[in-house]
Amino acid sequence: MAVSSLLLLVTLYATQAAQAAVPNELFSPLIPQKVLTTSESLPSPIMYPQYTNTWNVSNPGKWQDFIPDTWTSGFFPASLYALNTRKNLCGATDANALGTADWLELARSTSSGLIPLEHNNTNLQHDVGFVSFPFSEELLVNPQNQTAKDAVNAFAADLAARFNAVVGCTRSWDTPDPTDFTVIIDNMMNLEVLWASYALTGNETLKDIAITHANTTMINHFREDGSTWHVVEYNSTTGQVIRKRTSQGFSDNSTWSRGQAWAIYGFVNMYNHTQNPDFLQTAQRAATYFLDNMPSDGIVPDFNAPLVPPPRPADSSAATIAANGLLFLSQVDASQAEKWSSAAVQILSNITTLAWDPSWQSLLSNGTVNWPADNFLTGIVYGDYYYIKAGNTLIEMGTNASTSGCDTTGTSASSSAGAAGTGASKNAASRQLPSFSLPRSLQDLV
Template sequence: MKAVVALGILAPSVLAATVPNELFSSLVPQKILATFNDLPNPTQYPQYTDQRAGDWQYFNPNTWTSGFFPSTLYALNTRRTLCGATSRNGLGIANWLELGREASRALIPLETKNSQGHDVGFLSFPFVEELAVNPNSETAVTAINSFAKLLANRFNPTVGCTRSWDAPDPDFQVIIDNMMNLEVLFHSAELTNNDTLRTIGKKHADTTMINHIRQDGGTWHVLHYNTFTGAVTAKRTAQGFADSSTWSRGQAWGIYGYATMFKLTGKAEYRDTAVRLADYFLDHIPNDGIVPWDFNAPSPKPADSSAATIAANGLLLLSQLETTPSLKEKFSNAAIELLEKITELAWNPSWQSLLSNGTVNAPARNQLTGTVYGDYYFVKAGNELISMGLASCT
C-alpha cells in the first residue's frame, strides 16, 4: 500500500509522486528495537542477514559497517523529534537517543586502534549524530577528532588521496566508497579550526573527480596509484562484474559523496560531478525500476537494495541543494521512485532486517540478504522526505 504525497516544490502540472507507506510503518521501530535487544554481550553489530530466514549475522566492532546500527537508532530519535510518538508510528516504545548512545560505546576503543583504514568515516557517523543533539558532548568531540586524525594520516600529497585499503608500497589503492568518509574531516575541522583537514578532503575529492570517473559518468571501483609518483597504475573492480563495469553501490557512494562535498564547500564542480553520476545511475536502471548490483552485469542479475537507498539519499540531498525548480523536482521524484520500487521488491515483514535483496558482495556470492547500511539509509530517507515536506509522518 502506498501513500500519494503531493510535492509542494513542484510546478502544478507535475503529477504527485508515490511514497511507500512502509517507510513509516510501526514495524520499523519494532524491528530495530528487537535488534538492539539481541545485540550480543560483549557488543557485536549486525552487518547482513542470512539468505533464507533473514536473521542478522553479527560481527566484531572492528568492522567497516559497525557505525550504521547505532546511527539507525539516532535516526529513529530524529524521526520521533519530527513526528512525535503515536500509537500508529510506534516510536514511543524506546528512548532512541539513549539506545543510540549505548550502542555506540563499543566503537570508542576503535578511536585509537582499528583495521578499517579509510572507513573510520563510517565509524564516526553515530558520534556526528550525537554532536548534533549535544554540541557539548566530549565523547562525540573526541571520537570525531580521533577518527579524522586517523583518516588524515592516510593522506599522501603526491597521490592526492587518502589511502583506502592497505597494500605494500608502491601500490596505493583508493576506492570510490572513500568519498563517503571525507565528511569526518570537515566535522573535525569545524571543531578544531584545522583547515588542513578541509584541504585534504577537497584534494581527495578533486583527484577522484579526475581519475575515478569514466567519460560516460560511470565509475571504477578501485584505482591503483604509485605511492611515490602519484601515477595511476590500474583501474579495476573488486565487487563489481568486471573492471570495465559500474558497480551500483559504488556509483551511489559517489553521488552521495559529491553531493555532500558540495554541501560542505559550495564548490560547483562537486555539484556537477554528483549530477553527472546521478544521471548515469538513473539512465542505467532497467525498465523494472530495480537497481541491479552492477549496471553492466549480464541478466539475470540480483538487485542491491542498499545501492537504491544510498542513491535515494544522495538524490534527496541534491534536491535540497538545487536552486532550479525543475532539477529539485527531477532528483526528489527520482529518489521517491527508487524507494517505491525497492520497497515493492524488498520490504519483508518476516525478516529481522527492514529490507531484503541486498547484495553485499556478488563475486563472493553474498547476495539476497538484508544489510544494516541499506536499512539505515531507508530510515534516513524517510526522515529526509518528512523534513523536505515531501511526506507526512502519518
C-alpha cells in the same frame, strides 16, 4: 538506440517518477519494532549486525553479528539516532510505534561499543568515517559532548594520516606492496569525518585533504559517461595511475551500483561544504548515469553485467543510498530539485515493492554485499539505515510524506505487515534470481 526511442524512454521514466507515491512502508510501525528487537538482542560483549543470511536458507533474514572493528559497525547505532530524530519530528504515537523505546539512550549505549576504536583499530583503515557517524549524530543532539568530540577528532586524525600528497588521496585498503596505493570510490563518504573535525577544531589541513581527495577522485574515478570505477590503484611515489578495476562488481569495465551511489552522495556533500560548481556537476553526472541506466524492476549491482547467465540480483542498499544522494542533490540544486526528488521517490517505491519483507529481521531483503564473493540476496544494515534516513529527509522536506510519516493514518503494525507480506509474496520470483557491558560508562555520553 534511436534518438527518438531514447527520448521516449526518458519521457516515460520522468512521467513515472513524477507519479510515484512515497511508499507507506517507509514509515511503517514495523521499522521501530524491528530495530528495537535487534537492539535488545545485541550480544555481550557487544557485536553489531552487518548483513543477514539469505532468502534461500531454511530460516532466512537473520542478522549476522560482527566485532566492533568492522567498517559497518556504526550504522546500527546511527539507525537508532535516526529513529530518535524521527521521534522528534513526528512525536510518539501508538500508530507509529516510536514510543516503544528511548532511542537516544539506546543510541548512546550502543555507540559506546565503538569508543575504543578511536585509538585501537586494526581493520577499519579508511572506514573510520563510517564508524564516526553515531558520534556526529550525538553532536547534533548535544554539541558539548566531549566524548563524541574526541571520537570524531581521533577518527579524522586516523583518516588524515592515510593521505598521500603525491597521489592526492587518502589510502583506502592497505596492501602488501606499500607503493601500491589503492583508492575506492566509497572513500568519498568517509571525507565527512574530516569536515566534522574541521568544524570542531578549525584545522585547515583536514579541509584541504578532503578537497584534494575529491578533486583527484573526480579526475581519475569517472568515465566520460558519468559512470565510475570502483578501484583506482596509484603508484605512491609518483602519483601515476597504475590500474582501474573493480573488487565487488561484475568486471573492471562494469559500473558497481553501490559505488555509483556513494559517488552521488559524496560529491553532493562536497559541494554542500565548498560550493565548488565542479563538485555539483560531478554529482549531477553520477546521478544522471544512475537514473539513465536503472532497469524498471529495481537497482542492480552492476549496470553493465549481463542479465543471464548468471542472474543479476538487485541491491537494495544501492537503492537507498542513491535515493538519499538524490534527495540531498534536490536540496542543493534548486533548478532541478523536482527531477531529483521525484527520482528518489521512484527508487524508494521500486525497492520497497521488491524488497520489503516483514518476516526478516532487516527492513529490506535483496541486498548485494559482494557479488563476486557470492554474498547477495541479504538484508544489509547500511541499506536499512539509509531507508530510515530517506524517510526522515522526506518529512523534513515537507513532502506528502509528512502526513503518512508522522500520523501513519490508517496504518498499524498488523495491517502494514499484511500489505507488505502480499508484496513480498508477489516478488518471491524476483528474489529467487539470484543488557550488555559497556567498554566506557554511559555517563560519558550524556
